[in-house]
Amino acid sequence: MDGPFISLKQEELLVLKSKKEWNEKERISIQLNVKIMHTLFCALGPDKYNRESSCSNAKEI
Template structure:
């Protein structure tokens, strides 16, 4: 098959190894492709995206507060690594304009 044939019938991003970019068009199509891509590659990452990140915490005076980085154990680091991978995957799937919008929101938190 030629690359022209592949582009015509499969499109630019029809790969099981490459993310589909969101460009503010065809959201339903993009959402389905991203859901399946993430679930197929790392289902634990999908859980983080759906349930939110696991932030290392400790109990202080009957409440839980975030641990400082120097108090993290191996499990805490593993969880934070998974959180970072999930965010990286989502940000890599955004086109430049959408990335700018989401990155601005992300930095405000």
């Protein structure tokens, strides 16, 4: 239950934060991203879904 992780850039280093370390703003942002991804996946046809299902966030889709 310690994942998933979100990445933060701090002085050119990529730092991973565990779910326990998320603040309220990060939690809301992640929830909205998941909701948008679900909506987009529901709107896609089977051929486009297979191509886009490997994306990790809504912006990539």
